[in-house]
Each structure stands twice: as structure tokens, then as C-alpha cells.
Amino acid sequence: xxxxxxxxxxREGLSDTELVRRFKSGERDFAFDALVRxxxxxxxxxxxxxxxxxxxxxxxxxxxxxxxxxxxxYFREDANFFTWLYRISVNAALGHLRRQKxxxxxxxxxxxxxxxxxxxRSDNDLLETERTTAIEAAIQALPxxxxxxxxxxxxxxxxxxxxxxxxxxxTGTLKxxxxxxxxxxxxxxxxxxxxx
Amino acid sequence: MxxxxxxxxxxxxxxxxxxxxRKELPKWLHQQLDHHxxxxxxxxxxxxxDNHLNEELFDKLRYNTAEEAHLSLPNPLKEQLETPLPVEIxxxxxxxxxxxxxxxxxxxxxxxxxxxxxAALQEKLAEKPTVPAHYFSNFADTLSARVLYLAxxxxxxxxxxxQSVACMPVPNGYFDTFSHNVKDTVEAIEELALIEKxxxxxxxxxxxxxxxxxxxxxxxxxxxxxxxQELYFEDFSARVRQKVRGRQLxxxxxxxxxxxxxxxxxxxxxxxxxxxxxxxxxxxLPASVKQSxxxxxxxxxxxxxxxxxxxxxxxxxxxxEKLSQILKxxxxxxx
Numbered sequence: 001x002x003x004x005x006x007x008x009x010x011r012e013g014l015s016d017t018e019l020v021r022r023f024k025s026g027e028r029d030f031a032f033d034a035l036v037r038x039x040x041x042x043x044x045x046x047x048x049x050x051x052x053x054x055x056x057x058x059x060x061x062x063x064x065x066x067x068x069x070x071x072x073x074y075f076r077e078d079a080n081f082f083t084w085l086y087r088i089s090v091n092a093a094l095g096h097l098r099r100q101k102x103x104x105x106x107x108x109x110x111x112x113x114x115x116x117x118x119x120x121r122s123d124n125d126l127l128e129t130e131r132t133t134a135i136e137a138a139i140q141a142l143p144x145x146x147x148x149x150x151x152x153x154x155x156x157x158x159x160x161x162x163x164x165x166x167x168x169x170x171t172g173t174l175k176x177x178x179x180x181x182x183x184x185x186x187x188x189x190x191x192x193x194x195x196x
Numbered sequence: 197m198x199x200x201x202x203x204x205x206x207x208x209x210x211x212x213x214x215x216x217x218r219k220e221l222p223k224w225l226h227q228q229l230d231h232h233x234x235x236x237x238x239x240x241x242x243x244x245x246d247n248h249l250n251e252e253l254f255d256k257l258r259y260n261t262a263e264e265a266h267l268s269l270p271n272p273l274k275e276q277l278e279t280p281l282p283v284e285i286x287x288x289x290x291x292x293x294x295x296x297x298x299x300x301x302x303x304x305x306x307x308x309x310x311x312x313x314x315a316a317l318q319e320k321l322a323e324k325p326t327v328p329a330h331y332f333s334n335f336a337d338t339l340s341a342r343v344l345y346l347a348x349x350x351x352x353x354x355x356x357x358x359q360s361v362a363c364m365p366v367p368n369g370y371f372d373t374f375s376h377n378v379k380d381t382v383e384a385i386e387e388l389a390l391i392e393k394x395x396x397x398x399x400x401x402x403x404x405x406x407x408x409x410x411x412x413x414x415x416x417x418x419x420x421x422x423x424x425q426e427l428y429f430e431d432f433s434a435r436v437r438q439k440v441r442g443r444q445l446x447x448x449x450x451x452x453x454x455x456x457x458x459x460x461x462x463x464x465x466x467x468x469x470x471x472x473x474x475x476x477x478x479x480x481l482p483a484s485v486k487q488s489x490x491x492x493x494x495x496x497x498x499x500x501x502x503x504x505x506x507x508x509x510x511x512x513x514x515x516x517e518k519l520s521q522i523l524k525x526x527x528x529x530x531x
Contacts, residue, residue, distance in 0.1 A: 062252065135228060158213065
């Protein structure tokens with residue numbers, strides 16, 4: 001037990017570069033476990049916002065780390081580890097969206113809500129749930145490219161140049177995507193939030 | 197959309213970009229989006245603490261690794277066998293190769309006897325059996341071909357056999373390892389060939405002898421497999437068991453097929469049976485009866501003299517007519 005704690009503490013103290021080096025030199029489980037613990041939330045966060053459901057996000061987050069495990073030996077470290085991992089996660093989410101083209105327009109009732117399993121809900125909770133559902137549905141109703149560009153820029157704070165480098169689209173196209181995305185969100189949500 | 201080489205670090209200027217991004221939205225919208233973001237973050241943290249992503253992930257990784265190893269099993273063996281052998285065998289190794297080569301030849305003879313090696317490969321082997329390097333290259337080809345051939349028919353045993361070969365330690369250099377692997381593979385193949393010879397192969401046999409199959413599966417499951425492969429093989433066994441159960445059910449259904457036939461089909465079968473019976477009976481009737489019924493016989497009896505003895509031949513009508521004509525011509529020419 002003490003040994004485990006020591007190992008955990010020392011593992012948490014290691015840099016990404018050191019963990020990648022250890023992975024490549026054979027301490028695969030040890031190093032990878034640390035990297036997963038460190039980044040699972042951020043990866044999950046990225047794919048969950050793009051995909052809109054926990055089930056899909058679970059699958060894609062796993063797929064991201066499986067790809068990471070398979071490719072980490074070839075990672076040339078010309079970017080930091082998370083940048084590389086982020087690219088994998090967005091790529092995995094894109095792949096998932098391509099496979100689910102038929103589900104582009106998500107039924108508002110199928111969108112997960114934070115309080116759906118709770119029996120006791122106050123009026124405020126119900127209102128909160130309704131609004132969350134509306135926002136989630138509005139984001140999920142965006143075409144995949146607009147949705148991804150919106151999430152990458154609005155939530156993850158990526159510059160157009162960075163998104164362009166990842167998606168292989170011109171910055172002009174991306175600006176148009178972002179502009180259309182926010183216009184659509186505004187249009188979808190203005191009635192819901194007109195009182196606020 | 198294709199990814200390119202990154203020349204940036206995610207989030208290096210994210211707070212500045214977020215500020216700019218928000219400016220393009222009305223205040224009420226970015227307030228709601230940000231609020232929703234916080235709710236979602238809380239929800240995600242809760243979800244991750246309940247769902248233990250990394251435990252599932254490591255299971256999945258082990259599963260994938262085992263699956264990849266399983267699917268690519270013949271390849272490492274093939275590569276091992278196809279490793280080019282030295283043109284000149286080191287001094288002192290000649291005797292070893294002589295003995296070993298004899299042993300392998302013996303094994304091949306056994307395999308040949310069971311007709312498991314193609315004629316082309318046999319010929320190839322016969323051409324250069326005395327040059328060890330060539331001999332072994334050919335043998336490797338033979339063995340690879342045999343392995344691939346078996347792989348399609350007997351996955352369970354082959355996997356098991358190859359698994360044991362692929363995981364073998366490398367004790368004393370190239371020749372020892374090579375000979376060891378070949379010997380083991382040959383033994384495994386011999387065993388497989390014997391099983392094939394004694395009993396019908398593939399699933400059919402497994403269905404017929406489920407106990408034997410279960411024992412074999414248990415054997416595979418109980419074997420000390422490399423770390424992480426248990427999950428995959430458990431799943432693999434379960435899939436095969438399920439397949440066998442399915443086939444067993446199919447077999448049961450087929451035992452009494454008439455029970456499940458539609459009444460109209462039953463009548464159809466009865467009618468066909470009646471037609472076949474009448475036709476068959478007619479065909480079996482004596483020629484005299486057929487003639488009286490107005491049915492012309494297809495055969496005709498012809499009497500010929502062979503070495504002074506009268507022999508009656510029952511020939512097809514056309515042949516009998518030809519023979520009669522020949523006999524007539526012969527008789528006329530004698531006169």
C-alpha cells in the first residue's frame with residue numbers, strides 16, 4: 001500500500017515528456033496510466049461537447065486513448081503531448097460523427113441532461129434542465145463542421161490558424177463556419193432565453 | 197478534413213481567444229453558454245468518477261493487443277521461417293544440420309504420406325534436398341503453406357499450437373531457435389494432421405463431439421497465456437461455443453424437417469414422390485411388358501461368339517444395332 005502511494009506520488013510528479021520517455025522505454029502500463037489519469041477529463045471534455053452524449057463520449061474517449069497507446073511509440077515530440085492527444089481526440093470525434101451522419105439532427109428528447117436521473121426536482125431545477133437541454137440540442141443541431149469549429153474556438157480557445165492546421169481548412173472558411181454557428185445558436189435559443 | 201503536423205500548442209493563447217470569440221456573441225447567449233459549460237463540467241466530473249474510464253480502457257487495450265496478436269499469429273512464424281539462412285553453414289554445424297535435416301525429412305515424409313503437402317512443393321523439395329540452405333528455405337515454404345492451409349480449417353488448435361511456438365523463449369542462438377521452432381511446429385502439425393485424419397475436421401466434428409470440444413476449449417483457456425490475452429481468448433471461446441450451440445440447434449431442427457413444412461409443400465413432396473415411383477416402376481418393367489404397354493426399350497440383347505462361347509450382351513439400343521451390323525458384315529466377308 002505504502003509502495004503504491006509512493007509510486008502514485010512520484011508518477012504524478014513526472015512531466016509528460018518523462019512519462020512518454022518511460023512509455024517508450026518499456027514502462028508502458030505505469031506511464032500510460034499516469035497520462036490517462038492526467039488527461040482523461042480534458043479529452044472527455046473535448047469529445048463530449050462535440051458529440052453531445054455520454055455514451056458516445058465514453059466510446060470516443062476510449063478510442064482516443066487506444067490510438068494514443070498504439071501510436072505513442074511513433075510520437076516525435078515536435079508538439080507537446082496534450083496537443084498531440086487533442087488532435088487524436090478531435091479526429092476520433094470527427095470519425096464518430098462521420099459514422100453517425102444520420103444522427104446529425106438530434107432529437108431534443110434524446111439529449112442528456114444533468115438531472116434526468118433525479119426524482120426530486122425543484123421548479124428551478126426543472127427550468128435549469130430545460131435550458132441546458134435547449135442549449136445542448138441547439139449545439140448538436142449544428143452541422144458537424146460548424147459544431148467542431150465552434151467548440152474548438154469558443155470552448156477550447158484555439159486560434160483560427162490552429163484550427164486550420166488541424167482540420168486542413170482555410171481560416172476564411174473557419175471564420176464563416178464560426179459565424180454561421182453562432183447565428184444559428186442565437187436563432188435557436190433566442191425564444192428560450194428571451195426573458196433573461 | 198485531414199490533420200496536419202502541428203505547429204502550435206493547444207491552449208497557449210486560449211484565454212485571449214475565448215475573449216475574442218465571446219465578443220461576436222450577444223451577452224445573453226455567451227452567459228447561457230458559459231453557464232451550461234459549468235453545468236456540463238460538473239456533470240462530466242461526476243460521470244468520470246462513476247465510470248472509471250482507465251479501468252475499462254486498460255481492459256480494452258489488453259483485449260486489442262491479444263486480438264492483434266491472435267490475428268497475426270501465423271505471420272511471426274512465417275517471418276521466422278522465411279528468415280534467409282546463411283549460404284555457408286559454419287564449420288561444425290554441418291553434422292548438426294545433417295542429423296536435423298534427416299529428422300525434418302522424416303517428418304515431411306510423414307506429412308507427405310498424409311497428402312498435406314501440395315505436389316508442386318513436393319517436387320520443389322525433391323529438387324534440392326541435399327543443400328541444407330535450400331532445403332530449409334523450401335521446408336519453410338512448405339510449412340508456411342501448411343500453416344495457412346490449416347488456419348482456415350482448425351482455428352482453435354492451430355492458434356494454440358502457434359501460440360506456444362510464438363511465445364517460446366530464444367535459448368541458444370539462431371540455429372537452436374530455428375530448429376526448436378520447426379520441430380515444435382512439425383509436432384503440432386503432426387498432431388493436427390492426426391486429429392484431422394482420425395476425425396472429421398472443423399465445426400461439424402465439434403458438434404458431434406461437444407465434450408471433446410469443451411475439453412479443448414478448456415485446455416486453451418487454462419493454458420498460461422501471456423498477460424492480457426485471457427480476456428480475448430475467453431471472448432473467442434465464447435463466440436465459438438455460441439456458434440456451436442447455434443449449429444447444434446440447427447442440426448436438431450433438421451432432424452424432422454417435414455414437421456415444419458407448410459401443408460402445400462407437403463402435398464408437393466407427396467406428388468413428386470408419386471411421379472418418381474411411377475417412372476421408376478416403368479423403367480424397371482421387363483422389355484416385353486414395356487412393348488405390350490407401347491413403351492420402347494432403351495436396351496437390346498445381342499448374342500455374340502467370344503472364343504467359341506455364346507455370350508449374350510445387354511447393350512444400349514444404338515450400340516446393339518452397330519454391333520449387329522458389324523457382325524453381319526464379318527459373316528458376309530467370311531462367306
